[in-house]
Amino acid sequence: SQTIHQWPATLVQPVGSPLSLECTVEGTSNPNLYWYRQAAGRGLQLLFYSVGIGQISSEVPQNLSASRPQDRQFILSSKKLLLSDSGFYLCAWSIQDGGEQFFGPGTRLTVL
Amino acid sequence: TQLLEQSPQFLSIQEGENLTVYCNSSSVFSSLQWYRQEPGEGPVLLVTVVTGGEVKKLKRLTFQFGDARKDSSLHITAAQPGDTGLYLCAGAPMDTGRRALTFGSGTRLQVQP
Numbered sequence: 001s002q003t004i005h006q007w008p009a010t011l012v013q014p015v016g017s018p019l020s021l022e023c024t025v026e027g028t029s030n031p032n033l034y035w036y037r038q039a040a041g042r043g044l045q046l047l048f049y050s051v052g053i054g055q056i057s058s059e060v061p062q063n064l065s066a067s068r069p070q071d072r073q074f075i076l077s078s079k080k081l082l083l084s085d086s087g088f089y090l091c092a093w094s095i096q097d098g099g100e101q102f103f104g105p106g107t108r109l110t111v112l
Numbered sequence: 113t114q115l116l117e118q119s120p121q122f123l124s125i126q127e128g129e130n131l132t133v134y135c136n137s138s139s140v141f142s143s144l145q146w147y148r149q150e151p152g153e154g155p156v157l158l159v160t161v162v163t164g165g166e167v168k169k170l171k172r173l174t175f176q177f178g179d180a181r182k183d184s185s186l187h188i189t190a191a192q193p194g195d196t197g198l199y200l201c202a203g204a205p206m207d208t209g210r211r212a213l214t215f216g217s218g219t220r221l222q223v224q225p
Contacts, residue, residue: 034212043118043200043217044155051211059212090154097211098204100145103154 002027006091006104013111019064019078021107023091026072031093033074034101035066038088050074051097086111115139116201116216124222125191133186133219135201144184144203145213146175155200158186191223 003026013019025031032051036044046059048066056066063082067075074091088108092101117136125131135144143162147155159168161177161184168175172195174187188195201216 041220044215046212049212098213100157101213106154
């Protein structure tokens with residue numbers, strides 16, 4: 001069966017510090033991968049999605065970046081965090097475009 | 113402007129009551145999905161509706177896809193505290209060529225015992 005892992009579960013970082021969030025998927029090959037950010041009690045904002053290794057599409061301009069160094073690994077990064085980067089970050093995968101998405105447990109990021 | 117508008121944004125009801133959540137758009141979707149998310153966790157898929165006018169039932173939950181495939185509704189009968197959570201609709205609009213799902217803003221449901 002397929003599983004998706006995210007770490008860390010929670011993170012508190014000072015403004016201006018770097019960020020690296022990791023997501024890995026097991027049990028499937030060549031998945032579509034997604035990074036979302038969610039404000040408290042609200043919907044999901046798509047940040048990045050990837051249909052293959054090294055292929056990244058960015059949805060919104062921001063100081064975040066994403067990379068996909070391996071088929072089932074998706075990394076969200078920042079060189080300098082802003083207060084507005086605080087939120088709940090979710091990684092997800094799907095078999096096909098527009099298909100059911102399976103979400104990881106999320107990372108709660110607080111920037112102080 | 114939100115591509116998928118959900119209403120109401122927040123709903124607090126007593127156990128045993130019925131409720132309906134709406135998901136509306138001006139775009140046509142090949143399918144729409146409904147997810148439920150509990151605090152501190154990722155969303156989990158409840159159902160996918162594909163055909164215009166389709167009705168799907170999942171125990172006390174009834175999902176309907178509009179005839180024109182621009183809207184959907186979720187009706188819960190005799191709500192229970194376990195139904196509490198954030199309900200999200202999502203879909204890939206057909207007229208944008210967008211490959212990723214667009215999520216609605218969500219409806220937060222609280223069922224009081």
